[in-house]
Amino acid sequence: MYEFVKIINRTLRNQAFSNPFEYIMDNQLAAIFIFSLFGAVLGKVAFTMCGIFYKSRSNKTLGSIGYMFFYCINVQVLIKLCQWFQNIYLVISIYMLFVIALFIVLYKIKNGIRQNII
16 A cells, blocks of 8 residues: 555655746746755645654554655645745745744644644
8 A cells, every 4th residue: 555655655755746936937947946945844734743643653544645745745835925926035034934833733733633642
């Protein structure tokens, strides 16, 4: 099952989402370059968000689904920000604030769940 989810995850990341920076830049090559650099950060952010709820090596399938979920959320937020604003510095600043706020909310959800279980 994990291999199937992994293939879907990779396909979604590579094919289903457009490059968010295409909405800001006229130069296609520069947009690809920036997204390639920012993609590593995006992957780490999604992985860390997933790690709030997922214990490493406990269930690879659920971990992969969680990673795909958080990656999709982050890419969609970036796409919307790039559609609304044309300044890359503004987009990255707002995205950083979004990530910080989302981490705070996710930790509060985790602590709330933990308190209700214990």
